[in-house]
Amino acid sequence: MTPFGEKLRALRAERNLSLKQMAEGLGVSSAYLSAVEHGHRSRPNRRFVHRVCQYLNIIWDDAEELQSLANLSHPRVTVDTAGLSPQATVLANRLSDEISRYDNETIERLLAVMDDAAST
Known part of the structure; x- marks a missing residue:
């Protein structure tokens, strides 16, 4: 959903x-x-x-x-990491591979980290 x-x-x-x-x-x-x-x-x-x-x-x-x-509701997201660091590509691929195993608490923590990073 x-x-x-x-x-x-x-x-x-x-x-x-x-x-x-x-x-x-x-x-x-x-x-x-x-x-x-x-x-x-x-x-x-x-x-x-x-x-x-x-x-x-x-x-x-x-x-x-x-x-x-x-x-924010596109159910099939594509992440273009062309021109970004290798670490950005690793992050995008790991998130794609692992997100189905994360519980809501873990997802909330990851979102909080991203919100903190965006505000700096």
């Missing part, structure tokens, strides 16, 4: 909408909406996020948050 899919499912549950009801309201199939929620489709585009926001009456900061989550 992607961050966008998780949020979309939570919003749907908060509003007591079935998958079928929401899919009809968005003009998509239930199968498509389910695939988006589970991260089996590519990252949702701005147009789809806008339709979700309109359908659910989401505005301002909440709409920006939903778009940000969509931007």
Whole structure:
């Protein structure tokens, strides 16, 4: 599941909408909406996020948050390390190979390290 899919499912549950009801309201199939929620489709585009926001009456900061989550929700990431150090290539390859074995606590720690590095 992607961050966008998780949020979309939570919003749907908060509003007591079935998958079928929401899919009809968005003009998509239930199968498509389910695939988006589970991260089996590519990252949702701005147009789809806008339709979700309109359908659910989401505005301002909440709409920006939903778009940000969509931007972070590509389920099949490609990392281009061309021109970077050999260590960067090792990091990208190890993360690709090992991420499925990490529990959420480990992932949170890695994200915290990356956040710290980005702020310096």
